[in-house]
Amino acid sequence: MVRKKRKSKAWLFIWVALLLGGALIGGYYWTQSQNGQAQQVTVSVTRGNIENVVTATGRLQPSNYVDVGAQVSGQLTHIHVEVGDFVEEGQLLAEIDPTVLSAGVDAIRAQLRNQRAQLEDREASLTLADLQYKRQQNLMTTRATSQESLQIAEATLRSARAQVSAIKAQIEQTESTLRAEEANLNYAKIYAPMSGTVVSISARQGQTLNANQQAPVILQIADLSVMTVQAQVSEADISRLRDDMPAYFTTLGNPLQRWYGHLRRIEPTPVVESNVVLYNALFDVENVQGRLMPQMTAQVFFVIASAENVLQLPISALQYRNEGARPESARQSSNSEGRPSQTRERQATVLRLNEQGGVDELEVKVGVTNRVNAQIMDGVLSEGDQVLLQINRSAARSNMNASAGPSMGPMNAAQPRMR
Numbered sequence: 001m002v003r004k005k006r007k008s009k010a011w012l013f014i015w016v017a018l019l020l021g022g023a024l025i026g027g028y029y030w031t032q033s034q035n036g037q038a039q040q041v042t043v044s045v046t047r048g049n050i051e052n053v054v055t056a057t058g059r060l061q062p063s064n065y066v067d068v069g070a071q072v073s074g075q076l077t078h079i080h081v082e083v084g085d086f087v088e089e090g091q092l093l094a095e096i097d098p099t100v101l102s103a104g105v106d107a108i109r110a111q112l113r114n115q116r117a118q119l120e121d122r123e124a125s126l127t128l129a130d131l132q133y134k135r136q137q138n139l140m141t142t143r144a145t146s147q148e149s150l151q152i153a154e155a156t157l158r159s160a161r162a163q164v165s166a167i168k169a170q171i172e173q174t175e176s177t178l179r180a181e182e183a184n185l186n187y188a189k190i191y192a193p194m195s196g197t198v199v200s201i202s203a204r205q206g207q208t209l210n211a212n213q214q215a216p217v218i219l220q221i222a223d224l225s226v227m228t229v230q231a232q233v234s235e236a237d238i239s240r241l242r243d244d245m246p247a248y249f250t251t252l253g254n255p256l257q258r259w260y261g262h263l264r265r266i267e268p269t270p271v272v273e274s275n276v277v278l279y280n281a282l283f284d285v286e287n288v289q290g291r292l293m294p295q296m297t298a299q300v301f302f303v304i305a306s307a308e309n310v311l312q313l314p315i316s317a318l319q320y321r322n323e324g325a326r327p328e329s330a331r332q333s334s335n336s337e338g339r340p341s342q343t344r345e346r347q348a349t350v351l352r353l354n355e356q357g358g359v360d361e362l363e364v365k366v367g368v369t370n371r372v373n374a375q376i377m378d379g380v381l382s383e384g385d386q387v388l389l390q391i392n393r394s395a396a397r398s399n400m401n402a403s404a405g406p407s408m409g410p411m412n413a414a415q416p417r418m419r
Contacts, residue, residue, distance in 0.1 A: 043314055043387055044387075049309065052305045052368050053304060057300065058281075060230075063223060063226040066193055067220050068193065070096060070203075070209045070211050070218055076094060079094045079218075080094060080095075082198065086197050087195065088195050089192055093190045101181070101188055105178065105182055122160065123164055125163070129159070129161075133150075194223070200220045227294075228284050235278070245303065249301065251292075266282075267280040267281075307368045315371075347366070348374075349364070352385055362381070363380070364380050364381060
């Protein structure tokens, strides 16, 4: 009896183990099937705007500015403006102590008066020498004087003429020096060379300026009505840009506001930062409302191609003909000449869910693409259609082939089939 009970318990244990094993195996396959169904991720065909752009980071600079410096040395006694003030061309900005400069002008003027007095004395001597020479000539006709006296009178006349010429030259030199000193005296008052906004003041009232070696900068005036965006574009993207292409940027303070312009110039000299080669691309924007300030950070977008109010899908829902599932935006960066390529139509296939729950393979034309979405150009798809992503294609194709049967042959994109 004891042995029969032991055998019964052993068989019971075996049956329980078999049931548990079957349950585990069944649960595993059920989980796998549920995972396969969960992978059937779909996306909707949407309508909106799409752009293919080159992005870069840039800085805002005034389109026109000037550094206002001092042309003479001295103590800065007055600064009549502050940062942010708008000034007109010719407006007085600052003053330098004119004491030393004024004294120099007075000294030159006194020297000039002295030289003019000397000129009068030399001219009087010249007149006397001329009279004496003529008298000696008259006496010589009657043999009333000697040849030596005539020669002395002639030499005295020439010397008087030379002295007059010399003093006149000195006067001209002194007058030139006086003009320079008067100009330096005028430079003690610094005027605005252009109309604009004072964006910085680098000197302080009471500071001594030394202009003998390098002109010290007192302040900077900039025209803020037009700003220049200096965008740094990587060497991988610079070949995609072209002159006069549309561009826009946003700022950190207002990422929803766009400022538009056109590419004006690409500077040929690169900027190397941490072994990264960058090129400066410049374009101008109007700043009528004055909300753009110098040195603002700009997120810049150079528009290669764009389309408005069009149907679009994620690029992961497209299968390109003879190109695999790789995004087209990675292949359309440039043509054989290295210039940005224009938007061209490309063929791709999509898997659309139909009303019966099956899958239709459709051929579509693709327009503008970027790294995320692609424009659907023809009328095969409609807004709101559900399309499978690339990760569902293998399972979807298997279901389509299984439902079609071996007698139906290969699928035809023009004849959509259900799963």
